[in-house]
Structures are given as structure tokens and as C-alpha cells.
Amino acid sequence: MKAYHLNSHAGAGRLEPVDVSRPEPAEGEVRIQVEAASLNYRDLITLDRAGQTGLNDRVPLSDGAGVVDAIGANVAQWQIGDRVAASFFRDWISGPFKSSYVSSSLGGSTTDGMLAEYVVLPATALVAVPAHLSSVEAATLPCAGVTAWHGLITRGGMRKGDTLLVQGTGGVALFGLQFAAALGARAIVISSSDEKLARARTMGGSILINYRDTPDWDAALMKATDGEGASHILELGGPGTYDRSLRSVASGGKIVQIGVLTGFGPKPDLARLQWENADIIGVTVGSVEHFTAMNRFLTDQAIHPIVDRIFGFEEVPEAYAHLRSGSHFGKVVVEF
Numbered sequence: 001m002k003a004y005h006l007n008s009h010a011g012a013g014r015l016e017p018v019d020v021s022r023p024e025p026a027e028g029e030v031r032i033q034v035e036a037a038s039l040n041y042r043d044l045i046t047l048d049r050a051g052q053t054g055l056n057d058r059v060p061l062s063d064g065a066g067v068v069d070a071i072g073a074n075v076a077q078w079q080i081g082d083r084v085a086a087s088f089f090r091d092w093i094s095g096p097f098k099s100s101y102v103s104s105s106l107g108g109s110t111t112d113g114m115l116a117e118y119v120v121l122p123a124t125a126l127v128a129v130p131a132h133l134s135s136v137e138a139a140t141l142p143c144a145g146v147t148a149w150h151g152l153i154t155r156g157g158m159r160k161g162d163t164l165l166v167q168g169t170g171g172v173a174l175f176g177l178q179f180a181a182a183l184g185a186r187a188i189v190i191s192s193s194d195e196k197l198a199r200a201r202t203m204g205g206s207i208l209i210n211y212r213d214t215p216d217w218d219a220a221l222m223k224a225t226d227g228e229g230a231s232h233i234l235e236l237g238g239p240g241t242y243d244r245s246l247r248s249v250a251s252g253g254k255i256v257q258i259g260v261l262t263g264f265g266p267k268p269d270l271a272r273l274q275w276e277n278a279d280i281i282g283v284t285v286g287s288v289e290h291f292t293a294m295n296r297f298l299t300d301q302a303i304h305p306i307v308d309r310i311f312g313f314e315e316v317p318e319a320y321a322h323l324r325s326g327s328h329f330g331k332v333v334v335e336f
């Protein structure tokens, strides 16, 4: 079968197409014929780090969807032909997070991911694809969708009448915007591009701020909300946005700490949190249980993920370059 490997080459990460043998499912496992895989910002970080860490022969990408094409012994929940997507953490099925799950993240430095024609996973690590979604659409869900769902809905309790701030118009941000619109929450979008903001308005964004033209977007947000602020914030930027997020949070609001778009290690002044009785919710993606709950919501609300562009299997390096350019709106997908 065809796959891509992430290799370390002269101190840099490199994606290499390879021909490898097709894996067979053992007891409790299922083989998926992968039809589509999607890229996340994390995949750029993994590629860049591969050179430094000497990573070799690792299949990249956490997110993929396809069809069950072989089943090992003692698997009751799946049949050949079922449409499935893989959950980001192979081992986080339900209940609270444990740090031992980290090494089971697909397409990370220790566990192979979804950029292969066939992938074998435990039957417990899969979810059914909602019937109204194509494999391309379903492949966008495992990281970006589940992260926004877990942070905003499961932990954040966002509901009608709340005010959500999303930063940018990438994968996680647009899932947050879609959830807010479906729930009847007000959505504030900041973006580098007026054109992207105009598209965000058609999706339900009601306060739109260009953070290039308005670097003090937190002040603009406060003015636009009559000094109230945002009850929920998808904090995607990290050090470059964190202090402004703190200045944007409403009394009793929640900052969902997720992103590293401007680098690692936010060192904010947290004083305002206590004055506003606000919370920080730290999130690493989510579990199979979260994924399944999100899929019920997507089905009930007939939500289709926003797919920016679809690349062919031979065009994977171009897909990475497109994501790195930041010109995308929503998700970048590879269709096999």
C-alpha cells in the first residue's frame, strides 16, 4: 500500500511517499481503508520537529476517515463497510484525561497516523461517521472539531445567549463559530483578512475585527460588546494573544486555552481572572466519548464542516505548504 513517512533528513523533517505492506488486524482491531485525511496546525509542528528529534518512518496526520475493510477476532461493534473516523488519542475512550494517553495520539512522535491507504486501530478507537457527511468532511473532525466541542460545550457549557470569541479562521476557530451559530450564541471573529471576515459573517459571525488593522482588538471587542466582553474565548494564539484574551473575557467567563499559533508558553498576567471571577479551561483535543457526542450534535443540526481545499494523495507536500501559508479558511484535506 501507499503511505507517507515522516523522516529526519539533515536536521529537517521530510515527508516521503513509501510503499509498505498492508497491515492485518489482530484480535480487537479493525482495518480501515482510509479515504481522506486532514491537516492541522499540529502537523506543521510535528514536521518541523522531526528533524530535531531524529524521527523516522512515522506515518503523519491524526485525522482520517474511511471504510472498515477487515475485522480481527472479537470485534462486535463494527462490520465490513461501516464508515468510520479515528479518534485523536487511540487510548482516550471516556472519562477524564490521563497523561498516559499522550503517547497514543495518532500521527505524533510515537504512534502512526492516518496518511496511509490502510490503517489498523483498536475497534474502541473509532467513531461512526455521521450519515450526512462525506469522508472528506468526516476527516476534518477528529482534532479541530473535537477540540472546539470539548472546550466550548463539554467543559465550557456554552449555550444560547453566550458570546464567543474565536481567533482566526482556521479549523478549530470555524468549528467554534459553527457551534455558536447553531446554539444561538453571539460570535466575535478576529482575522487578518477582511475577505475572510466577510465569509465569517455569512456563517453567523456578528462582530468582526481585522487584527492586522486593529492590533488593539481587545479594546474594539470591549467597545462592541458595551464593556461586557466574551463569555467564552477560544484562545488559539498563545503568547501573542493571551493578554488580549484576558482583557476580553467577560465576568464569570471562560478562556479555553488551546493554541500556540504565536509560539509556546504564554506568560500572561493572570490578575484579571480573579477580578472577573473567570476560569481557564486547558484542553488537549478529547476522547471517543466527546467525539461521539459532537457527532450527534452535527447530525441534529445538519452541520457540514468548512472544507477550504482538497488535495490529491500525490500532492501532500503542497497541502502542507497551503496550510503553512495561512491563506486557508477552514480545513485542508487530502483525498485518497
Ligand SMILES: NC(=O)c1ccc[n+]([C@@H]2O[C@H](COP(=O)([O-])OP(=O)(O)OC[C@H]3O[C@@H](n4cnc5c(N)ncnc54)[C@H](OP(=O)(O)O)[C@@H]3O)[C@@H](O)[C@H]2O)c1
Binding pocket: 039, 040, 041, 042, 143, 144, 147, 167, 168, 169, 170, 171, 172, 173, 190, 191, 192, 193, 196, 211, 236, 237, 240, 241, 257, 258, 259, 260, 261, 262, 283, 284, 285, 323, 326, 327, 328, 330
Ligand atoms: N490543545 C489542543 O488540543 C489543540 C487542538 C487543536 C489545535 N490546537 C492549536 O490551536 C491552534 C489552531 O489550530 P488549527 O489547526 O485550527 O490552525 P489553522 O487551521 O492552521 O489556523 C490558522 C489560522 O489562525 C489564524 N491566526 C494565526 N495567527 C493568529 C493571531 N496572532 N491571532 C489571531 N489569529 C491568528 C489565521 O487566521 P486568519 O487568516 O483568519 O487571520 C490562520 O489562518 C494551533 O496553535 C494548534 O496547535 C491545539
